[in-house]
Amino acid sequence: MQQRGLSFAAILSCFLCPSFARAQAPPAIEGSVVNSITGQPVPDARVKLTRPEGEPLYTKTDAAGHFQFAVPQTRGASISAERPGYAQRPARMAVRLGSTAVSIQMFPMGVIAGRVIDPNGVPVEGCPVEILQKRPVSERRPGGGPAGQPLPGGQYEIVRLNAPRTNDLGEFRAAQLDPGTYYVVANNGRLNQWPGDYRITYYPRALDLASAKPIELAAGQQARADIQIVRREGVRVQGRLAGPAVDSTPAGRVRYTRLMLVPQQNYLVNANGPFAMARSAEFEFTDVLPGSYTLVALTSERPASDVWGGDDHAAFGITRPIEIEDQDMDGLVITPQQLGEIPGTITFAEGCAPAPVRIMVRSDSQLGAGQQPQAASGADGKFVLRGLSPGTLKLMFTNASTAAVPVIPLSVRLGEREVLKDGFVYPFEGGDTLKVVLGCFSANRRPQ
Amino acid sequence: MRLSVLCLLFSPALFAQTLLEGTVVDANGQAPVAGAIVSINANLGGNPVLATTDASGRFRASVAEPKFFNIQVRRNGFLSRSVALSSANGTLPSSVQVELTRQAVIAGKLDDEDGFPVVNALVEVYVAGSDPLISQGTLAQSDDRGEYRIANLPAGKYYLRASPSRLISWDERYGPEFYPGTLEPGETGVIEVSAGQERRGLDIHFTKQEGVTVAGALVMPAGIPLPGAASVGIQSTKYHGFSRFFPVRPGTQSFAIPHVRPGTYVLRAQSGNYPPAAGDWFYEQQIQVGSSDLRDIVIPMRAVEPVDLKGAVVTDRGPAPRVVIGLRGDFGPVKSMRTNEDGTFAYSGLLPGTYHVMVSPDIDTAAARVPSSPVYPTSMSLGDKDVMEDGLVLNGVAPPPLRITLAAVFGTLKGVLLNSSGQPVSGGVVVLANTQGSYRGTGSRTTEKGEFLIKAPVGDYRVYVADTAEQAPFQRQDYRKAHENDFPPVRIVEGDNLPLTLRLPAAR
Numbered sequence: 001m002q003q004r005g006l007s008f009a010a011i012l013s014c015f016l017c018p019s020f021a022r023a024q025a026p027p028a029i030e031g032s033v034v035n036s037i038t039g040q041p042v043p044d045a046r047v048k049l050t051r052p053e054g055e056p057l058y059t060k061t062d063a064a065g066h067f068q069f070a071v072p073q074t075r076g077a078s079i080s081a082e083r084p085g086y087a088q089r090p091a092r093m094a095v096r097l098g099s100t101a102v103s104i105q106m107f108p109m110g111v112i113a114g115r116v117i118d119p120n121g122v123p124v125e126g127c128p129v130e131i132l133q134k135r136p137v138s139e140r141r142p143g144g145g146p147a148g149q150p151l152p153g154g155q156y157e158i159v160r161l162n163a164p165r166t167n168d169l170g171e172f173r174a175a176q177l178d179p180g181t182y183y184v185v186a187n188n189g190r191l192n193q194w195p196g197d198y199r200i201t202y203y204p205r206a207l208d209l210a211s212a213k214p215i216e217l218a219a220g221q222q223a224r225a226d227i228q229i230v231r232r233e234g235v236r237v238q239g240r241l242a243g244p245a246v247d248s249t250p251a252g253r254v255r256y257t258r259l260m261l262v263p264q265q266n267y268l269v270n271a272n273g274p275f276a277m278a279r280s281a282e283f284e285f286t287d288v289l290p291g292s293y294t295l296v297a298l299t300s301e302r303p304a305s306d307v308w309g310g311d312d313h314a315a316f317g318i319t320r321p322i323e324i325e326d327q328d329m330d331g332l333v334i335t336p337q338q339l340g341e342i343p344g345t346i347t348f349a350e351g352c353a354p355a356p357v358r359i360m361v362r363s364d365s366q367l368g369a370g371q372q373p374q375a376a377s378g379a380d381g382k383f384v385l386r387g388l389s390p391g392t393l394k395l396m397f398t399n400a401s402t403a404a405v406p407v408i409p410l411s412v413r414l415g416e417r418e419v420l421k422d423g424f425v426y427p428f429e430g431g432d433t434l435k436v437v438l439g440c441f442s443a444n445r446r447p448q
Numbered sequence: 449m450r451l452s453v454l455c456l457l458f459s460p461a462l463f464a465q466t467l468l469e470g471t472v473v474d475a476n477g478q479a480p481v482a483g484a485i486v487s488i489n490a491n492l493g494g495n496p497v498l499a500t501t502d503a504s505g506r507f508r509a510s511v512a513e514p515k516f517f518n519i520q521v522r523r524n525g526f527l528s529r530s531v532a533l534s535s536a537n538g539t540l541p542s543s544v545q546v547e548l549t550r551q552a553v554i555a556g557k558l559d560d561e562d563g564f565p566v567v568n569a570l571v572e573v574y575v576a577g578s579d580p581l582i583s584q585g586t587l588a589q590s591d592d593r594g595e596y597r598i599a600n601l602p603a604g605k606y607y608l609r610a611s612p613s614r615l616i617s618w619d620e621r622y623g624p625e626f627y628p629g630t631l632e633p634g635e636t637g638v639i640e641v642s643a644g645q646e647r648r649g650l651d652i653h654f655t656k657q658e659g660v661t662v663a664g665a666l667v668m669p670a671g672i673p674l675p676g677a678a679s680v681g682i683q684s685t686k687y688h689g690f691s692r693f694f695p696v697r698p699g700t701q702s703f704a705i706p707h708v709r710p711g712t713y714v715l716r717a718q719s720g721n722y723p724p725a726a727g728d729w730f731y732e733q734q735i736q737v738g739s740s741d742l743r744d745i746v747i748p749m750r751a752v753e754p755v756d757l758k759g760a761v762v763t764d765r766g767p768a769p770r771v772v773i774g775l776r777g778d779f780g781p782v783k784s785m786r787t788n789e790d791g792t793f794a795y796s797g798l799l800p801g802t803y804h805v806m807v808s809p810d811i812d813t814a815a816a817r818v819p820s821s822p823v824y825p826t827s828m829s830l831g832d833k834d835v836m837e838d839g840l841v842l843n844g845v846a847p848p849p850l851r852i853t854l855a856a857v858f859g860t861l862k863g864v865l866l867n868s869s870g871q872p873v874s875g876g877v878v879v880l881a882n883t884q885g886s887y888r889g890t891g892s893r894t895t896e897k898g899e900f901l902i903k904a905p906v907g908d909y910r911v912y913v914a915d916t917a918e919q920a921p922f923q924r925q926d927y928r929k930a931h932e933n934d935f936p937p938v939r940i941v942e943g944d945n946l947p948l949t950l951r952l953p954a955a956r
């Protein structure tokens with residue numbers, strides 16, 4: 001038995017000898033990992049080879065940033081690399097058959113760390129610190145990450161990246177940041193958990209982006225941003241609801257209305273303005289800072305038997321601009337409109353194969369959080385958005401059959417208006433419909 | 449702020465206002481606590497009134513005249529504390545003192561076999577000795593240096609567990625581990641902290657383990673192809689919150705999950721997204737993984753078909769009051785429904801899954817009306833199956849009626865809670881727990897005079913007491929076992945019972 005095993009090993013070793021392998025097998029997979037800024041090799045990075053069949057293989061780069069996998073090249077294999085403080089771009093690199101060496105670019109990433117204290121100097125715990133990047137609109141890549149909020153002038157946009165929370169010492173740390181210009185904002189994460197005159201504060205002690213100090217972050221740099229929450233008294237805004245939303249609740253149904261003042265220059269997705277709940281058709285906002293807002297009201301309805309509100313749906317709503325001066329405002333009358341549906345049609349650009357598409361809605365109003373519905377287009381490209389909540393809505397699209405084949409929104413028109421970039425205000429007067437044009441990636445991964 | 453308060457005081461449409469004053473002090477030494485945020489919730493619902501304490505630890509706030517209200521005090525470095533106050537006897541307390549206990553902190557660093565920091569790992573604290581494990585409810589995420597910090601811990605003994613999801617996606621041989629580097633909690637990993645203590649250096653060095661392979665195939669009814677891109681997920685039944693998903697190979701409908709560590713898992717096969725929707729194909733089954741590969745697992749896929757559920761609420765002595773029935777499923781919001789006048793209820797369109805049944809009083813928030821009798825279920829049965837503990841399982845087949853029985857005969861127990869010096873304890877919790885069957889408790893928060901009032905079904909109870917609502921783990925069996933003889937048991941008879949004086953022991 002032992003004899004037979006040895007014979008088999010001998011035969012196998014003959015087949016695996018270098019000369020045979022060079023003659024018969026594709027070349028092994030090797031390459032190097034380099035710092036994309038300096039061009040220097042990155043030693044001690046770990047490298048992973050993922051193959052269509054079999055387990056992944058792992059190795060590390062040597063002092064010269066070089067790595068090698070002692071396996072033949074196979075179709076569909078890809079390589080990824082990791083090293084603390086770096087990010088691979090692109091995140092995964094396909095192994096091309098016949099290539100001699102793979103070069104992996106690693107970008108040194110920056111960090112912004114700091115501390116948030118309240119007006120009394122007490123560390124603020126559990127505060128989401130929003131990291132906003134100021135980015136030229138021209139650098140926006142189709143299908144490449146989140147779209148930004150355009151700044152006045154149209155050349156730049158603000159992109160919300162992430163929001164680490166402060167610990168019990170008020171400390172936060174945001175890592176994996178590209179070189180660029182950043183703003184840092186201490187947000188009020190828990191609604192009604194700050195005293196009313198504590199304000200969402202931009203680094204270092206500013207109430208808005210225009211007064212905030214930008215942070216220029218170089219590749220691999222660590223910057224510090226300490227923030228002290230600004231205290232500022234506001235005014236009171238009082239009013240009442242009118243119209244069918246409050247006049248005619250059907251028997252066996254329950255309605256309630258929530259209202260929000262959303263700052264018109266709002267770069268923070270989850271940091272809207274004051275919030276109020278209408279009781280007996282009356283509402284009141286307290287401690288509102290003067291400025292330009294959008295008042296959003298949403299009347300939800302459910303069966304009276306559904307006590308805990310699991311079957312809530314949006315029934316009435318309104319979105320209306322409002323200027324708050326530096327004195328109290330009384331007598332505001334808000335008439336929510338019945339919410340309906342918006343039909344639309346999707347067409348594909350020339351050269352793109354039509355596919356079923358899932359349409360998602362993002363609202364700038366926290367009132368609709370978690371409730372914004374989705375829709376899917378049919379074979380004829382038609383879809384209907386139902387149950388939308390009021391606010392400024394933006395549409396997003398994914399390929400409903402496979403997320404691996406992305407679609408690229410080229411145009412979204414509501415009636416005659418182009419609304420792809422800025423979204424549209426809902427509800428709106430009239431019966432406009434949506435017309436969407438989508439593009440796709442060509443075989444060589446170029447958008448078309 | 450001053451302007452806003454004046455407006456409220458003179459607004460005829462709103463409730464009358466009352467001024468509430470108080471002091472926040474350190475429970476250890478009674479030093480004033482400055483910069484604490486005091487949140488006052490009056491009545492039921494509504495926005496809280498917020499105030500901050502000054503250098504003397506004092507706060508004052510104008511609140512709508514309530515019948516009862518709840519004060520929550522938060523200050524970093526301390527455990528948050530809630531105190532309930534009431535004016536049931538017609539007068540509100542003119543001032544209140546809230547004692548804060550210093551928090552404990554656990555901190556450390558995570559790394560892997562390459563010495564790389566483990567980033568974005570979820571680090572969670574469990575109560576040491578609890579079985580099944582009870583999360584302390586405090587968690588943190590490791591940063592880009594692999595460092596974590598968990599605050600807001602009461603003094604106690606804990607286990608620490610980290611789930612390095614990003615590391616696992618890099619190499620599936622890694623998995624969640626307990627401090628100091630074990631798959632299961634144990635004596636070596638018990639971390640004890642006292643009030644105000646900060647323990648650093650509680651590091652975990654993650655190691656790779658090969659585990660075993662779990663493999664099998666999905667089986668559809670004859671003639672029906674498996675639609676869509678199906679996948680199989682695997683999740684520990686013991687430690688929730690972390691799942692791995694694997695695609696099902698088209699054609700063979702087979703799957704293979706490598707590097708599974710020993711334990712009990714739920715395999716979840718699905719044809720679409722999770723949670724499943726009507727029309728999807730879905731199946732869950734439990735598996736036990738040991739030290740050998742598990743192959744040839746067969747998962748019989750079932751169509752997701754909604755069912756209707758009817759039922760009735762009764763008491764053991766006649767008709768039941770109107771109550772709210774809640775069904776908490778595996779996913780989606782809790783579905784709730786008020787019972788009809790005759791105690792019946794009917795749900796429609798329930799998707800397959802396990803549902804836990806909750807029964808609560810029919811509280812009219814707008815009128816601040818609370819039912820006079822507590823709602824205290826004594827049994828829940830689906831057909832002849834008891835579903836009170838484990839919940840009811842719906843599998844697409846029309847279920848028999850759900851019958852919920854409530855206790856009907858109650859007694860009232862009044863009393864006072866004193867500390868070891870004989871002073872009343874405000875904001876404490878007194879709970880009566882039944883001595884028979886699974887745990888059911890009914891309790892009361894103490895007023896500023898240390899008074900409590902509990903309405904409970906007639907029967908025998910053990911008495912459990914905690915200084916604060918935040919430190920009242922009565923749901924934990926081990927806690928109840930450890931404290932079952934702190935106070936003599938009581939028997940509740942119908943009507944008024946003899947008043948009870950409870951005195952906390954000196955060292956708690």
